[in-house]
Amino acid sequence: xxxxxxxxxxxxxxxxxxxxxxxxxxxxxxxxxxxxxxxxxxxxxxxxxxxxxxxxxxxxxxxxxxxxxxxxxxxxxxxxxxxxxxxxxxxxxxxxxxxxxxxxxxxxxxxxxxxxxxxxxxxxxxxxxxxxxxxxxxxxxxxxxxxxxxxxxxxxxxxxxxxxxxxxxxxxxxxxxxxxxxxxxxxxxxxxxxxxxxxxxxxxxxxxxxxxxxxxxxxxxxxxxxxxxxxxxxxxxxxxxxxxxxxxxxxxxxxxxxxxxxxxxxxxxxxxxxxxxxxxxxxxxxxxxxxxxxxxxxxxxxxxxxxxxxxxxxxxxxxxxxxxxxxxxxxxxxxxxxxxxxxxxxxxxxxxxxxxxxxxxxxxxxxxxxxxxxxxxxxxxxxxxx
Amino acid sequence: xxxxxxxxxxxxxxxxxxxxxxxxxxxxxxxxxxxxxxxxxxxxxxxxxxxxxxxxxxxxxxxxxxxxxxxxxxxxxxxxxxxxxxxxxxxxxxxxxxxxxxxxxxxxxxxxxxxxxxxxxxxxxxxxxxxxxxxxxxxxxxxxxxxxxxxxxxxxxxxxxxxxxxxxxxxxxxxxxxxxxxxxxxxxxxxxxxxxxxxxxxxxxxxxxxxxxxxxxxxxxxxxxxxxxxxxxxxxxxxxxxxxxxxxxxxxxxxxxxxxxxxxxxxxxxxxxxxxxxxxxxxxxxxxxxxxxxxxxxxxxxxxxxxxxxxxxxxxxxxxxxxxxxxxxxxxxxxxxxxxxxxxxxxxxxxxxxxxxxxxxxxxxxxxxxxxxxxxxxxxxxxxxx
Numbered sequence: 001x002x003x004x005x006x007x008x009x010x011x012x013x014x015x016x017x018x019x020x021x022x023x024x025x026x027x028x029x030x031x032x033x034x035x036x037x038x039x040x041x042x043x044x045x046x047x048x049x050x051x052x053x054x055x056x057x058x059x060x061x062x063x064x065x066x067x068x069x070x071x072x073x074x075x076x077x078x079x080x081x082x083x084x085x086x087x088x089x090x091x092x093x094x095x096x097x098x099x100x101x102x103x104x105x106x107x108x109x110x111x112x113x114x115x116x117x118x119x120x121x122x123x124x125x126x127x128x129x130x131x132x133x134x135x136x137x138x139x140x141x142x143x144x145x146x147x148x149x150x151x152x153x154x155x156x157x158x159x160x161x162x163x164x165x166x167x168x169x170x171x172x173x174x175x176x177x178x179x180x181x182x183x184x185x186x187x188x189x190x191x192x193x194x195x196x197x198x199x200x201x202x203x204x205x206x207x208x209x210x211x212x213x214x215x216x217x218x219x220x221x222x223x224x225x226x227x228x229x230x231x232x233x234x235x236x237x238x239x240x241x242x243x244x245x246x247x248x249x250x251x252x253x254x255x256x257x258x259x260x261x262x263x264x265x266x267x268x269x270x271x272x273x274x275x276x277x278x279x280x281x282x283x284x285x286x287x288x289x290x291x292x293x294x295x296x297x298x299x300x301x302x303x304x305x306x307x308x309x310x311x312x313x314x315x316x317x318x319x320x321x322x323x324x325x326x327x328x329x330x331x332x333x334x335x336x337x338x339x340x341x342x343x344x345x346x347x348x349x350x351x352x353x354x355x356x357x358x359x360x361x362x363x364x365x366x367x368x369x370x371x372x373x374x375x376x377x378x379x380x381x382x383x384x385x386x
Numbered sequence: 387x388x389x390x391x392x393x394x395x396x397x398x399x400x401x402x403x404x405x406x407x408x409x410x411x412x413x414x415x416x417x418x419x420x421x422x423x424x425x426x427x428x429x430x431x432x433x434x435x436x437x438x439x440x441x442x443x444x445x446x447x448x449x450x451x452x453x454x455x456x457x458x459x460x461x462x463x464x465x466x467x468x469x470x471x472x473x474x475x476x477x478x479x480x481x482x483x484x485x486x487x488x489x490x491x492x493x494x495x496x497x498x499x500x501x502x503x504x505x506x507x508x509x510x511x512x513x514x515x516x517x518x519x520x521x522x523x524x525x526x527x528x529x530x531x532x533x534x535x536x537x538x539x540x541x542x543x544x545x546x547x548x549x550x551x552x553x554x555x556x557x558x559x560x561x562x563x564x565x566x567x568x569x570x571x572x573x574x575x576x577x578x579x580x581x582x583x584x585x586x587x588x589x590x591x592x593x594x595x596x597x598x599x600x601x602x603x604x605x606x607x608x609x610x611x612x613x614x615x616x617x618x619x620x621x622x623x624x625x626x627x628x629x630x631x632x633x634x635x636x637x638x639x640x641x642x643x644x645x646x647x648x649x650x651x652x653x654x655x656x657x658x659x660x661x662x663x664x665x666x667x668x669x670x671x672x673x674x675x676x677x678x679x680x681x682x683x684x685x686x687x688x689x690x691x692x693x694x695x696x697x698x699x700x701x702x703x704x705x706x707x708x709x710x711x712x713x714x715x716x717x718x719x720x721x722x723x724x725x726x727x728x729x730x731x732x733x734x735x736x737x738x739x740x741x742x743x744x745x746x747x748x749x750x751x752x753x754x755x756x757x758x759x760x761x762x763x764x765x766x767x768x769x770x771x772x
Contacts, residue, residue, distance in 0.1 A: 023652050024730040025660070025712070028518075028704055087707045132414075139703040147718060151670050161673030199670070266409050274411070284537050284585075287547030317525040321473045322415055332533060344410040 029087060036085035037078065038096035042106040052094035054122045054145055056084075056129070056138075059107070061100050061115040077133075084138045091146050120145055125190040130264035137259045144194030144260075150186050152177075153201045159209050162199055168250055169221045170242070171199040171228075173212035181216040181236025188242035195261050196246065218242060222252045224294045225301060251304075254297035257311045265309060269341045273376070275308045275369060276346075277336040278329070282314070289334035289356055296362060305370055308336075336362070338369055340376040347376050415473060422471035423464065424482035428492040438480035440508045440531055442470075442515070442524075445493070447486050447501040463519075470524045477532050506531055511576040516650035523645045530580030530646075536572050538563075539587045545595050548585055554636055555607045556628070557585040557614070559598035567602040567622025574628035581647050582632065604628060608638045610680045611687060637690075640683035643697045651695060655727045659762070661694045661755060662732075663722040664715070668700065675720035675742055682748060691756055694722075722748070724755055726762040733762050 038048055040057065049055050058081055063070040085095035100107045100115055107113065110126075118129040118138070122145060131137045153162055153171075162171070170189070174182040182200065189198035201207045211228060212219060216235035219228035229249070233241040257265055266274070277293055280286035293308060300306045313320060313331045320331060327346045329335045334356065337348030349357065349365050357365070368374040424434055426443065435441050444467055449456040471481035486493045486501055493499065496512075504515040504524070508531060517523050539548055539557075548557070556575070560568040568586065575584035587593045597614060598605060602621035605614035615635070619627040643651055652660070663679055666672035679694060686692045699706060699717045706717060713732045715721045720742065723734030735743065735751050743751070754760040 023649075023655065023727040025725050025727055026648060026652055026705065027708060029708055083704075087704065090707060090710065136703050139706065140700060143703060143706060153670055155674060157674040157677050158670035160677075161667075161670045164673070165668060197668075262412060263409075266412055269409065281547075282551060282583075284539055284544035284547045287550070288541060288543040291543050291546075314526060317522050317529060318414055318469075318473065319412065320525065320529060321476060322413060324476065326411070339411050341409040341411055 029083070031079060031083050032086060034086070035082070036089065036095060037081055038094060040096040040098045040106060041103050042109060045106055045109075048094055048096060049121055053092035054088075054094070054120055054142060056081075056093065056095045056118065056120045056142060057110075058095070058097050059100055059112050059115055059117045059119070060097055062102065080133065080135050080138065083135045084142065087135075087139050088142050088146070091143070093142055093146065123190055127191070127193065127195075128264070130267075131258070131260040131262055134259075141194060141260055147194075149189035149193040150198045150200050153199055153206060153210075154203070156206070156209070159206055162210070165197060166224050167197060167256070168223050168252060169197045169199060170218065170231075170246060171201065171210060171212065171221070172218040173201050173207040173210075173215060175215060176202055179216075179236070184236060184239040185218065185242065187239035188246070191243050192246060195264070196250065220245060220249055222249070222297075222301060223256065224252075224254050224297055251307050252297075253301050253303070253306055254293055254308045254310060257309055257315070259315060266341065268307075270305060270307060272340055272342050274339045274341060275306065275336070275366075276339050277308055277310050277334070278313055278323075278331055279310060279334045280314055281312055285356060286312075286334050292356070292359060292362055293336075295359065296366060299363075300366070303370075306366065336365070338374065338376055345376045347374060415469070417465060417469050418472060420472070421468070422475065422481060423467055424480060426482040426484045426492060427489050428495060431492055431495075434480055434482060435507055439478035440474075440480070440506055440528060442467075442479065442481045442504065442506045442528060443496075444481070444483045445486055445498050445501055445503045445505070446483055448488065466519065466521050466524065469521050470528065473521075473525050474528050474532070477529070479528055479532065509576055513577070513579065513581075514650070516653075517644070517646040517648055520645075527580060527646055533580075535575035535579040536584045536586050539585055539592060539596075540589070542592070542595070545592055548596070551583060552610050553583060553642070554609050554638060555583045555585060556604065556617075556632060557587065557596060557598065557607070558604040559587050559593040559596075559601060561601055562588055565602075565622070570622060570625040571604065571628065573625035574632070577629055578632060581650070582636065606631060606635055608635070608683075608687060609642065610638075610640050610683055637693050638683075639687050639689070639692055640679055640694045640696060643695050643701070645701060652727065654693075656691060656693060658726055658728050660725045660727060661692065661722070661752075662725050663694055663696050663720070664699055664709075664717055665696060665720045666700055667698055671742060672698075672720050678742070678745060678748055679722075681745065682752060685749075686752070689756075692752065722751070724760065724762055731762040733760060 038044075040048065058077070063074055065071060081095050085093070098106055098110070098112070100113065112119070119126050120129060120142065127145065129138060129141050131141060153159060162169075172182070172185045174185070176182070177200070185198065185200065192198070201210060201212065214235070216237065218231045218237055220231055221228045231237060231242060231245045251268055255265060277289070279289045279293070281290055290310065293310060297308065323329070324331055326344050327337065327339070327348065329337070329348050333351065333354070335348055337346050339346040365374065426434065444463070449460055451457060467481050471479070484492055484496070484498070486499065498505070505512050506515060506528065513531065515524060515527050517527060539545060548555075558568070558571045560571070562568070563586070571584065571586065578584070587596060587598065600621070602623065604617045604623055606617055607614045617623060617628060617631045637654055641651060663675070665675045665679070667676055676696065679696060683694065699709075709715070710717055712730050713723065713725070713734065715723070715734050719737065719740070721734055723732050725732040751760065
């Protein structure tokens with residue numbers, strides 16, 4: 001998240017119950033009561049950093065103990081962190097808290113100023129957790145971070161699996177996993193794990209199938225793009241070259257909102273505006289609309305001014321009512337619109353005879369958005385096909 | 387769930403926080419404090435059944451108010467139900483509670499005896515919610531139930547979407563959506579919504595692409611099977627014929643554990659035993675293992691004694707540590723084993739040189755499981771390839 005000084009947190013209770021009935025094997029855990037959260041300070045930080053494979057740090061500020069609301073928020077946050085710590089303990093993961101006021105020195109050393117932020121420290125790298133504040137999503141993030149940062153591709157089936165991965169991905173072809181270029185590649189992967197996937201291939205035949213013709217070639221894929229971009233530079237590429245390229249190219253023309261990095265995506269708006277598309281991929285009409293969006297993305301892939309955030313409403317059922325009310329739309333049908341992130345003001349493309357727009361209609365709408373003809377500041381001027 | 391008289395519920399707090407920062411548009415809701423849960427009785431039940439499009443009913447028994455543990459469980463359950471009721475209120479969904487002791491007459495009328503069970507009543511049908519006890523999963527279930535029970539396929543792209551749906555599915559070819567056979571089909575769909583998807587096609591050309599040659603033909607697809615089974619009977623098929631067929635065939639050779647019906651799947655063991663496979667589909671090796679499992683399922687599709695439960699660990703991160711400890715396995719690699727659901731005792735196929743098993747090795751293991759040579763009662767006789 002951006003450094004904005006202070007994050008006010010509203011909390012929602014989501015209850016997960018374990019049904020203990022005849023059958024066994026699906027018992028959800030509850031906190032066992034053991035305190036695992038460490039009070040971190042400048043004095044003990046390096047010790048705990050060494051002790052754990054991953055150290056997850058929550059940054060906070062002191063709250064007025066008499067403020068019932070804030071006290072409740074903190075209690076719920078603690079429960080989230082304690083349960084996540086319990087579940088990941090055996091993987092060598094530690095959880096700590098840094099008070100931005102009381103542990104000012106440590107906060108300065110870590111260069112952190114934002115209360116409510118969560119960072120994970122691993123192997124000399126730090127990654128922000130900018131996803132949904134719930135135990136399951138935080139645990140997913142930590143478990144994925146705990147894996148080796150590069151996935152090896154060793155068979156034709158694994159090539160298929162790679163092709164099916166439609167998120168942002170990076171792939172390199174190396175002599176072996178001891179090649180110096182590979183080390184640089186792994187180093188770069190650490191900076192993006194687990195949000196962007198890094199793959200490596202060591203077999204010439206598989207590399208060719210993947211379009212990697214030269215040793216030490218590293219390719220970058222935007223989400224939903226079949227064609228890759230070769231990361232330019234003198235090979236073997238330095239980790240900083242890879243990192244810089246990925247940083248500069250990671251805002252995709254079409255990207256899916258994911259619980260694991262939802263806030264990072266949302267904060268990456270263009271002039272306060274997001275083009276947002278709702279489509280349920282498992283619904284035939286939603287699937288069809290998504291294919292249109294992918295075509296649009298193919299056409300506009302080189303336009304830095306277009307980035308469509310695709311939201312599958314099934315991934316965010318808790319936000320269903322909020323979105324329908326705030327945006328004034330029906331989420332049981334595919335929708336596309338623009339959202340102003342400063343006030344959640346929005347404008348949505350009209351559906352004609354409740355059918356999907358044609359490619360031409362969608363292209364026209366997109367170009368009107370890009371030209372500013374369609375904007376959220378001019379609500380009476382709704383887009384109309386007639 | 388089976389009727390076992392009383393469900394003891396263990397609850398876990400999962401905290402979802404809304405970060406209210408600069409950007410707007412992703413605010414998670416919290417309970418607004420309004421009581422929406424209805425105390426249902428024999429007297430008022432029909433009135434509320436009429437009032438709501440969907441009535442979700444939680445069955446409970448009185449608890450000792452002095453028992454702090456039970457009081458806390460009930461408080462968390464109420465919070466789950468209240469928030470779900472708030473989120474789905476605008477869709478015409480009501481939430482009620484039936485006390486199995488105090489409202490004995492209503493419980494008898496509804497033929498319910500199990501505390502902790504959740505049923506949804508819609509359009510004269512009732513469907514059990516047998517999924518994870520958390521607000522998001524319950525809301526997902528209700529929202530999917532709120533849609534029309536049959537999806538229409540109207541284009542080639544939608545045919546593609548249908549093919550990509552790898553869950554259990556039923557598809558019918560009808561003259562139009564006013565044909566009598568279609569009415570029966572919709573009626574049958576209501577009994578399985580939202581757990582099993584029903585599709586309909588009205589265009590001859592699209593029907594042919596889907597292998598539906600005769601009007602009123604209804605096909606059933608097991609998960610991961612490219613070939614369908616024509617549901618036998620005199621056409622147009624009566625809803626009871628479709629229902630009976632789906633009931634009898636819904637235990638698939640390979641099925642994915644889903645949060646929405648996880649307990650239903652888990653209770654559907656064969657002689658207390660599940661064959662369980664863990665594979666992370668987004669991991670190259672996990673993807674490859676899943677392809678092996680699909681091949682196995684193709685080969686054994688007619689064997690009623692084989693049903694493999696595939697679990698993608700990413701869908702159940704809260705259970706990660708519990709499974710690793712209980713089963714003694716490493717979930718970062720694909721695993722296959724047998725689990726006894728009476729005591730969670732389990733036995734897992736050994737990995738040789740930490741590589742995936744070959745098809746022949748997997749086939750051998752499966753046949754040893756089916757013959758009883760591999761079983762959880764004989765732990766020292768671990769499967770060994772040597």
